[in-house]
Amino acid sequence: MFDHVVFGVSDYAASKAFFLNALDPLGIAVVQEGQHGIELSSDGKVSLCMFQTEEKPAHLHLAFVAESRQQVDAFYRAALEAGGSDNGAPGLRPNYSGRYYAAFVIGPDGHNIEVVCHEPVA
Template sequence: MFDHVVIGVSDYAESRVFFLKALDPLGVTEVTEGPLGIEIVGTNKSSLCLFQTQEKPARLHLAFTAETRRQVDEFYRAALAAGGKDNGAPGLRPQYHANYYAAFVIGPDGHNLEAVCHESEA
């Protein structure tokens, strides 16, 4: 879980569309958009802010909380459909813990994005 994360993106329009589509299955929506970029928020009130920059940011790993494994699966499909690249299909990652179910995609700027559910399947 996070309170907020701010990242610079090289193509604001492309990244805005990508993040809104990819995170829609997780209940993430746009809160505000202004001269400093866009703020999107999930059900737990954490926010992600995107802004246009010409700087090439270092690769970022950003994990989003999913309430169910189904949301992880939906995130993965939505992110790929929005132009993301596979970086790990949905599945258990027992090296982290027995119920760590996650999927990974690479976003438009090379950031490693993850949706993770820590709950058992039942």
């Protein structure tokens, strides 16, 4: 659905480190970085971009697709180790669907970062 998502962060270095570590289990890495910020992607088609700003944007909810429940678990551990705060441990969310397996963390700017797997148990 999206080509890219761009948002501002209050501490570029902290946000860069957080997202690189938290999203590493999903294969997301730096595509490019320059004066306008950083672009991250896993496939070169859809990207997440962030830049330094002094503005106080509203909180975002970013949800990333995982290929497996193990990736959801790995994201959650990596995000907490990278300084994120728990906002929902990995597990099924039956109120969404019988296969909605997700984890949620709060990132450096208070954004709700989710990784979700819609696949059944392998």
